[in-house]
Amino acid sequence: MRVVRTGEDAPLLRRVQDYDPVALAHIYDCYAGRIYSYIYFHLSDAGLAEELTGTVFVKMLEAIRADKAWTRSFSGWLYRIAHNLVVDHVRRDRQRERYGLDERLAAEGADPAGIVARRLEHERLRRALAQLTQEQAQVIVAKFAEGLSNAEIAQRMGKTEGAIKSLQFRAVASLRRILEAEE
Amino acid sequence: MWRPEEAEDALDQCLARLQRGEPAEACLVAYPHLAAELAPLLAVARRLLLAAACPHDPAPALARIRARFLQRIGED
DSSP states (O other): OOOOOTTTTHHHHHHHHTTOHHHHHHHHHHHHHHHHHHHHHHHOOHHHHHHHHHHHHHHHHHHHHTTOOOSSOHHHHHHHHHHHHHHHHHHHHHHHTOOSOOHHHHHHOSOHHHHHHHHHHHHHHHHHHHTSOHHHHHHHIIIIISOOOHHHHHHHHTOOHHHHHHHHHHHHHHHHHHHHHHO | OOOHHHHHHHHHHHHHHHHTTOOHHHHHTTOGGGHHHHHHHHHHHHHHHHHHSOSSOOHHHHHHHHHHHHHHHHHO
């Protein structure tokens, strides 16, 4: 998987906006795995990660059709769709107070207790991440959920690799303090 | 006393090794003077890595989504 750069890949992105099936499939192959990981990292639910990853790409098609697609960073725009879907889901989930052994959970595997424990850990980490600065949270998610290199994160955030290392250190140290205070 | 840049570089190196599956203790051997500072940070990093690791292979799911995606393009 490679990162599509808005400047360097302008011809590809133009073809995507023209609804070229080959370019759209290429974009899917570049981003789907990372979008899936991003969603899984936040929700810890394989079924939901599949459903919402599909929704991200359908929303991309709908936005292109409606001429409401990205104006600057394609990658930032696509992740914003994923982020909004995750936030909407978490909000609905809170209303339903589901962390019980619902049907989806039971269908996921033979170890429902393990699944519940994993989801609770995800919830603790998600709450802690929400207390970081936006840039710190961005670095953590890019590094741990998407598996991006420092160079890729630096390119995405418009910073040097040194600045990313520094941000990463402060982010992990802040997470430590937040988690220790809560546990 | 250590410099902030030194600790930032050391954490970055340790994270790369953790991501390759090495235990935190092995990563810290290279930085004995920073071990007390880095150990709790690596514990947090390990929790993040565990949370990010899918317990299953996502490839079949990605293939299913791709098929539906291409079908949708064909229908438009």
